Amino acid sequence: MPNDPLLPTPPSWKPLDLTAYLNGAHKPLRPSIMARTDGRCLLYAGMVHAFNGESESCKSMTAQAETARQVMSGNRCVYIDFESDAASVIARLLMLGASPEDIKDNLDYIRPDVDPVSFADENSEWQQLLRNKYTLAVIDGVTEAFAVFGVKSIDNDEVTAWGRKVPRQIAARTGAAVVVVDHVTKSAEGRGRFAIGAQAKMSYLTGAAYMVEIISPVGVGMIGKVALRVGKDRPGQVRPMSGEWRKSDRTQEAAIVTIDSTIANRILFTVDPPQRKSDGNSLPVELMEAISKCVEESATPPSFRKINQLVSGKDETKRAAISLLEADGYLSIITGARNAHEHHLIKPFRAEPSTELIAA
Structure with a gap:
């Protein structure tokens, strides 16, 4: 309230x-x-x-x-x-x-x-x-x-x-x-x-x-489409229901907006779930949860090397998962002794498999 x-x-x-x-x-x-x-x-x-x-x-x-x-x-x-x-x-x-x-x-x-x-x-x-x-x-x-x-x-x-x-x-x-x-x-x-x-x-x-991106042109007499791509999700409940992850900007397609202006003086508007694939990179929500738990259970803030040892998966995907956790406010990364990157927990991340979306 x-x-x-x-x-x-x-x-x-x-x-x-x-x-x-x-x-x-x-x-x-x-x-x-x-x-x-x-x-x-x-x-x-x-x-x-x-x-x-x-x-x-x-x-x-x-x-x-x-x-x-x-x-x-x-x-x-x-x-x-x-x-x-x-x-x-x-x-x-x-x-x-x-x-x-x-x-x-x-x-x-x-x-x-x-x-x-x-x-x-x-x-x-x-x-x-x-x-x-x-x-x-x-x-x-x-x-x-x-x-x-x-x-x-x-x-x-x-x-x-x-x-x-x-x-x-x-x-x-x-x-x-x-x-x-x-x-x-x-x-x-x-x-x-x-x-x-x-x-x-x-x-x-x-x-x-x-991020709001044009998929197909919008205008009078046309049916246009716009993508809403989530780039930050601090409460963490939109990403699990969004589409695939795009490496270039760390965004996911969260919705497809259709703007139908084919009827005179009328605009029809719908918000649909993601239906198109990006570059074949699925969001690593399970890996994000595993890394979050690793940091939660560590006696001291772990370095990437320590996380890499304790969490299975490809190095590149783990780095991407950490980047997303940092972007959404779950982790902070601080340079410590010997320039090691220490991973500090801000709040736990949990994946919700029941809300995951399978892109068509």
């Missing part, structure tokens, strides 16, 4: 009650928003996510389509738009099937042009936003948002502070699954899983980060 900003909250430096973690009562958070056609979901309530993609990759369209689905279901949403305008967004939501009543009753549309703490009336509206309860919150146009807040996009400290101040606050206070929509670098080489600018953009995400 999100905190009410009008009520006192416990100090963040107060030791946490760990009873639920120790007695097994704690259950991992599972995604519950943005359902695929198989019923499995891509977004976590109360967490911050990213849709990253090139210009015209349909990342905003995807966020708007999910907004339309939510308001049509009677769930309240907020769309914070730094890039477009109300006329364009509302027209798109109507074409996606939302009625004027759905939008009026269930959507707050905001087009900010100042940092809310700069003026009393703006701050009052910001505080009101944080008092609301939302299912989905979209922040469209991170680069433009940085300009409004005076954040340098290449400054990791400023980016981290913004991430804590804005999307994390919205997620924590309103309970929404927050989606930030951002651009990637124009050059595909070396792009990896990251949005343009500071690497800290990945660090403030608490849910999943998706």
Whole structure:
């Protein structure tokens, strides 16, 4: 349950009650928003996510389509738009099937042009936003948002502070699954899983980060397809239900979005499970679990050499599994004595064979 900003909250430096973690009562958070056609979901309530993609990759369209689905279901949403305008967004939501009543009753549309703490009336509206309860919150146009807040996009400290101040606050206070929509670098080489600018953009995400890639063109009179590839999954519940792993950027296909614009003034939107193979590399979830257990059971943080001795499998696959564990916040790797890479446990990783997806 999100905190009410009008009520006192416990100090963040107060030791946490760990009873639920120790007695097994704690259950991992599972995604519950943005359902695929198989019923499995891509977004976590109360967490911050990213849709990253090139210009015209349909990342905003995807966020708007999910907004339309939510308001049509009677769930309240907020769309914070730094890039477009109300006329364009509302027209798109109507074409996606939302009625004027759905939008009026269930959507707050905001087009900010100042940092809310700069003026009393703006701050009052910001505080009101944080008092609301939302299912989905979209922040469209991170680069433009940085300009409004005076954040340098290449400054990791400023980016981290913004991430804590804005999307994390919205997620924590309103309970929404927050989606930030951002651009990637124009050059595909070396792009990896990251949005343009500071690497800290990945660090403030608490849910999943998706690369949005065009499979087939999207346009009026066409049926286009877009892939959502998971590049970060901090709670760890999306990767096991995703497709094969792509070595080049350590992403997996989590969903195929179909955007059907063949009917005049209408857009049909579906989110399907992965159906196409990448380069034949299956995600090593069992190996990831074995490495996690190895680190958990070691008296001291083990080096790769030690892990290599205790865990069976190919060296290359083990290194890839460790890389994924580090990327998703399960392990941290610290250079120790004699330049050995020590593997420190942040939280255990467990594979869930029952949720694995076999790509068609």
